[in-house]
Amino acid sequence: MQLERMITILELVAIAGRPITVVELQTATGLPKATCYRLVQTLQEQRLLEQPDADGKVVIGERLIRIALLGKADVDVRKAAAPLLKTAAISFNETVFLSRFRNRKVEIIHVETPNDPARAFVHPGLGDRPMHACSCSKAIAAFTEKDFQDTILQETLKAYTEHTKTTPEALREEFQVIAARGFAECDQEIDMGVGSVAAPISIGNIGATFSVGAIGPIRRFGSEYREDIGVKLIELAEKISGAIQLCNVAEV
Numbered sequence: 001m002q003l004e005r006m007i008t009i010l011e012l013v014a015i016a017g018r019p020i021t022v023v024e025l026q027t028a029t030g031l032p033k034a035t036c037y038r039l040v041q042t043l044q045e046q047r048l049l050e051q052p053d054a055d056g057k058v059v060i061g062e063r064l065i066r067i068a069l070l071g072k073a074d075v076d077v078r079k080a081a082a083p084l085l086k087t088a089a090i091s092f093n094e095t096v097f098l099s100r101f102r103n104r105k106v107e108i109i110h111v112e113t114p115n116d117p118a119r120a121f122v123h124p125g126l127g128d129r130p131m132h133a134c135s136c137s138k139a140i141a142a143f144t145e146k147d148f149q150d151t152i153l154q155e156t157l158k159a160y161t162e163h164t165k166t167t168p169e170a171l172r173e174e175f176q177v178i179a180a181r182g183f184a185e186c187d188q189e190i191d192m193g194v195g196s197v198a199a200p201i202s203i204g205n206i207g208a209t210f211s212v213g214a215i216g217p218i219r220r221f222g223s224e225y226r227e228d229i230g231v232k233l234i235e236l237a238e239k240i241s242g243a244i245q246l247c248n249v250a251e252v
Contacts, residue, residue: 093114095113132153140209143200183198199237
Protein backbone atom coordinates (compact mmCIF):
# COMPACT_ATOMS: atom_id res chain seq x y z
CA MET A 1 0.00 0.00 0.00
CA GLN A 2 2.76 2.46 0.94
CA LEU A 3 4.70 1.68 -2.26
CA GLU A 4 1.58 2.27 -4.34
CA ARG A 5 1.06 5.64 -2.66
CA MET A 6 4.67 6.65 -3.32
CA ILE A 7 4.33 5.71 -6.98
CA THR A 8 1.16 7.81 -7.21
CA ILE A 9 3.01 10.81 -5.75
CA LEU A 10 5.89 10.37 -8.19
CA GLU A 11 3.47 10.14 -11.10
CA LEU A 12 1.69 13.33 -10.03
CA VAL A 13 4.97 15.26 -9.74
CA ALA A 14 6.11 14.00 -13.15
CA ILE A 15 2.78 14.84 -14.79
CA ALA A 16 2.78 18.34 -13.27
CA GLY A 17 6.00 19.16 -15.10
CA ARG A 18 6.74 21.92 -12.57
CA PRO A 19 7.62 22.27 -8.88
CA ILE A 20 4.58 21.22 -6.84
CA THR A 21 3.66 21.69 -3.19
CA VAL A 22 2.88 18.93 -0.73
CA VAL A 23 -0.52 20.54 -0.18
CA GLU A 24 -1.28 20.10 -3.88
CA LEU A 25 -0.16 16.48 -3.70
CA GLN A 26 -2.28 15.87 -0.61
CA THR A 27 -5.33 17.36 -2.33
CA ALA A 28 -4.77 15.32 -5.49
CA THR A 29 -4.22 12.02 -3.66
CA GLY A 30 -6.74 12.46 -0.88
CA LEU A 31 -4.19 11.14 1.61
CA PRO A 32 -4.16 12.34 5.21
CA LYS A 33 -1.91 15.39 5.54
CA ALA A 34 0.56 13.70 7.89
CA THR A 35 0.78 10.62 5.65
CA CYS A 36 1.44 12.67 2.52
CA TYR A 37 4.16 14.70 4.22
CA ARG A 38 5.79 11.52 5.54
CA LEU A 39 5.80 9.86 2.11
CA VAL A 40 7.20 12.95 0.40
CA GLN A 41 9.93 13.16 3.04
CA THR A 42 10.83 9.50 2.47
CA LEU A 43 11.02 10.06 -1.28
CA GLN A 44 13.28 13.07 -0.72
CA GLU A 45 15.54 11.04 1.59
CA GLN A 46 15.91 8.49 -1.22
CA ARG A 47 16.57 11.32 -3.73
CA LEU A 48 13.56 10.30 -5.81
CA LEU A 49 12.13 13.76 -5.18
CA GLU A 50 14.07 16.98 -4.64
CA GLN A 51 13.30 20.43 -3.28
CA PRO A 52 15.29 22.81 -5.51
CA ASP A 53 14.29 25.95 -3.58
CA ALA A 54 13.27 26.86 -0.06
CA ASP A 55 9.60 27.26 -1.01
CA GLY A 56 8.72 23.68 -0.11
CA LYS A 57 7.90 22.63 -3.68
CA VAL A 58 9.29 19.34 -5.01
CA VAL A 59 10.38 18.04 -8.40
CA ILE A 60 11.54 14.68 -9.75
CA GLY A 61 14.90 13.83 -8.16
CA GLU A 62 18.23 13.14 -9.81
CA ARG A 63 18.22 9.52 -8.67
CA LEU A 64 14.95 8.81 -10.44
CA ILE A 65 16.20 10.59 -13.56
CA ARG A 66 19.33 8.44 -13.41
CA ILE A 67 17.28 5.25 -13.09
CA ALA A 68 15.19 6.27 -16.10
CA LEU A 69 18.31 7.19 -18.06
CA LEU A 70 20.11 3.91 -17.34
CA GLY A 71 17.10 2.00 -18.60
CA LYS A 72 16.69 4.13 -21.69
CA ALA A 73 17.53 2.40 -24.96
CA ASP A 74 19.93 3.98 -27.42
CA VAL A 75 17.07 4.50 -29.85
CA ASP A 76 15.31 6.78 -27.35
CA VAL A 77 18.45 8.81 -26.68
CA ARG A 78 19.13 9.14 -30.40
CA LYS A 79 15.56 10.27 -30.99
CA ALA A 80 15.98 13.07 -28.44
CA ALA A 81 19.42 14.17 -29.65
CA ALA A 82 19.32 13.57 -33.43
CA PRO A 83 17.64 16.86 -34.46
CA LEU A 84 20.22 18.89 -32.52
CA LEU A 85 23.07 16.80 -33.92
CA LYS A 86 21.84 17.20 -37.49
CA THR A 87 21.51 20.96 -37.09
CA ALA A 88 25.07 21.09 -35.75
CA ALA A 89 26.43 18.94 -38.60
CA ILE A 90 24.90 21.33 -41.13
CA SER A 91 26.07 24.41 -39.21
CA PHE A 92 29.65 23.14 -38.68
CA ASN A 93 29.68 21.46 -42.11
CA GLU A 94 31.39 18.57 -40.32
CA THR A 95 30.46 15.13 -39.02
CA VAL A 96 28.95 15.28 -35.52
CA PHE A 97 28.56 12.23 -33.28
CA LEU A 98 27.03 11.19 -29.95
CA SER A 99 28.76 8.82 -27.53
CA ARG A 100 27.53 7.03 -24.42
CA PHE A 101 29.32 5.84 -21.28
CA ARG A 102 28.01 2.43 -20.27
CA ASN A 103 29.48 -0.66 -18.61
CA ARG A 104 32.75 1.21 -18.04
CA LYS A 105 33.15 1.76 -21.80
CA VAL A 106 32.44 4.61 -24.18
CA GLU A 107 30.77 3.85 -27.47
CA ILE A 108 29.60 6.00 -30.37
CA ILE A 109 25.86 5.46 -30.78
CA HIS A 110 24.83 8.02 -33.40
CA VAL A 111 26.43 9.96 -36.25
CA GLU A 112 25.16 12.87 -38.37
CA THR A 113 27.02 14.04 -41.48
CA PRO A 114 26.98 17.38 -43.34
CA ASN A 115 24.53 17.89 -46.20
CA ASP A 116 27.04 19.57 -48.52
CA PRO A 117 27.65 17.04 -51.36
CA ALA A 118 31.00 18.67 -52.18
CA ARG A 119 32.29 18.37 -48.62
CA ALA A 120 34.79 15.61 -47.85
CA PHE A 121 34.04 14.28 -44.37
CA VAL A 122 35.12 11.55 -41.98
CA HIS A 123 32.68 8.99 -40.56
CA PRO A 124 33.92 7.71 -37.17
CA GLY A 125 31.91 4.50 -37.25
CA LEU A 126 29.92 3.11 -34.33
CA GLY A 127 30.89 1.12 -31.26
CA ASP A 128 33.53 1.17 -28.54
CA ARG A 129 36.32 3.73 -28.40
CA PRO A 130 39.56 3.56 -26.36
CA MET A 131 39.29 5.46 -23.08
CA HIS A 132 42.73 7.06 -23.46
CA ALA A 133 42.88 8.01 -27.13
CA CYS A 134 39.51 9.23 -28.45
CA SER A 135 38.14 12.71 -27.75
CA CYS A 136 34.66 11.33 -26.99
CA SER A 137 36.09 9.01 -24.32
CA LYS A 138 38.49 11.52 -22.80
CA ALA A 139 35.72 14.12 -22.57
CA ILE A 140 33.85 11.74 -20.27
CA ALA A 141 36.86 10.31 -18.40
CA ALA A 142 38.12 13.77 -17.42
CA PHE A 143 34.91 14.39 -15.49
CA THR A 144 34.66 11.04 -13.70
CA GLU A 145 35.88 10.16 -10.22
CA LYS A 146 39.63 9.94 -9.65
CA ASP A 147 39.33 6.22 -8.82
CA PHE A 148 37.91 5.50 -12.26
CA GLN A 149 40.59 7.61 -13.92
CA ASP A 150 43.20 5.58 -12.05
CA THR A 151 41.60 2.40 -13.38
CA ILE A 152 41.97 3.70 -16.94
CA LEU A 153 45.60 4.65 -16.37
CA GLN A 154 46.45 1.23 -14.93
CA GLU A 155 45.37 -0.51 -18.11
CA THR A 156 47.65 -1.13 -21.09
CA LEU A 157 47.61 2.14 -23.02
CA LYS A 158 47.88 1.00 -26.61
CA ALA A 159 49.73 3.23 -29.08
CA TYR A 160 47.47 3.48 -32.14
CA THR A 161 49.74 6.05 -33.79
CA GLU A 162 52.90 7.95 -32.87
CA HIS A 163 50.65 10.66 -31.40
CA THR A 164 48.84 8.44 -28.89
CA LYS A 165 49.55 9.29 -25.25
CA THR A 166 50.63 6.09 -23.54
CA THR A 167 51.86 7.22 -20.11
CA PRO A 168 49.69 7.86 -17.02
CA GLU A 169 51.49 11.15 -16.42
CA ALA A 170 50.64 12.52 -19.86
CA LEU A 171 46.99 11.50 -19.56
CA ARG A 172 46.57 12.88 -16.03
CA GLU A 173 47.89 16.20 -17.28
CA GLU A 174 45.50 16.09 -20.25
CA PHE A 175 42.50 15.24 -18.04
CA GLN A 176 43.23 18.37 -16.02
CA VAL A 177 43.35 20.50 -19.17
CA ILE A 178 40.08 19.00 -20.41
CA ALA A 179 38.34 19.61 -17.09
CA ALA A 180 39.51 23.23 -17.10
CA ARG A 181 38.43 24.17 -20.63
CA GLY A 182 35.41 21.89 -21.00
CA PHE A 183 36.26 19.83 -24.10
CA ALA A 184 38.70 17.13 -25.24
CA GLU A 185 40.75 16.74 -28.41
CA CYS A 186 42.14 13.89 -30.47
CA ASP A 187 45.02 14.96 -32.69
CA GLN A 188 45.70 11.92 -34.90
CA GLU A 189 45.80 9.68 -31.81
CA ILE A 190 43.76 6.85 -33.36
CA ASP A 191 44.15 7.40 -37.10
CA MET A 192 46.73 9.48 -38.91
CA GLY A 193 45.21 12.40 -40.77
CA VAL A 194 42.10 12.52 -38.56
CA GLY A 195 41.28 14.96 -35.76
CA SER A 196 38.30 15.30 -33.46
CA VAL A 197 36.99 17.27 -30.51
CA ALA A 198 34.26 16.41 -27.98
CA ALA A 199 32.46 17.92 -25.00
CA PRO A 200 30.87 16.03 -22.08
CA ILE A 201 27.10 15.91 -21.67
CA SER A 202 26.18 15.99 -18.00
CA ILE A 203 22.71 14.88 -16.95
CA GLY A 204 21.76 16.82 -13.84
CA ASN A 205 24.10 15.94 -11.01
CA ILE A 206 24.92 12.42 -12.19
CA GLY A 207 27.99 13.42 -14.15
CA ALA A 208 29.12 13.07 -17.74
CA THR A 209 27.12 10.15 -19.11
CA PHE A 210 27.35 11.14 -22.77
CA SER A 211 29.58 13.25 -24.99
CA VAL A 212 29.08 15.04 -28.29
CA GLY A 213 31.89 15.37 -30.78
CA ALA A 214 32.93 16.54 -34.23
CA ILE A 215 35.45 14.83 -36.49
CA GLY A 216 37.20 15.58 -39.76
CA PRO A 217 40.46 15.53 -41.73
CA ILE A 218 43.41 17.03 -39.87
CA ARG A 219 43.99 19.51 -42.70
CA ARG A 220 40.87 21.26 -41.37
CA PHE A 221 40.98 20.11 -37.75
CA GLY A 222 44.00 22.12 -36.63
CA SER A 223 44.32 23.39 -33.06
CA GLU A 224 42.53 26.71 -33.64
CA TYR A 225 39.68 25.03 -35.55
CA ARG A 226 39.29 22.39 -32.83
CA GLU A 227 39.15 25.07 -30.15
CA ASP A 228 36.47 26.99 -32.04
CA ILE A 229 34.31 23.90 -32.49
CA GLY A 230 35.02 22.79 -28.91
CA VAL A 231 33.43 25.95 -27.54
CA LYS A 232 30.39 25.39 -29.76
CA LEU A 233 30.15 21.76 -28.64
CA ILE A 234 29.97 22.86 -25.00
CA GLU A 235 26.84 24.87 -25.86
CA LEU A 236 25.46 21.98 -27.90
CA ALA A 237 26.08 19.56 -25.01
CA GLU A 238 23.87 21.68 -22.73
CA LYS A 239 21.04 21.59 -25.27
CA ILE A 240 21.32 17.82 -25.71
CA SER A 241 21.37 17.35 -21.93
CA GLY A 242 18.12 19.29 -21.68
CA ALA A 243 16.51 17.27 -24.48
CA ILE A 244 17.45 13.96 -22.83
CA GLN A 245 16.23 15.09 -19.41
CA LEU A 246 12.91 16.30 -20.79
CA CYS A 247 12.50 12.94 -22.49
CA ASN A 248 13.29 11.14 -19.21
CA VAL A 249 10.88 13.17 -17.09
CA ALA A 250 8.10 12.73 -19.65
CA GLU A 251 8.48 8.96 -19.42
CA VAL A 252 8.91 8.68 -15.64
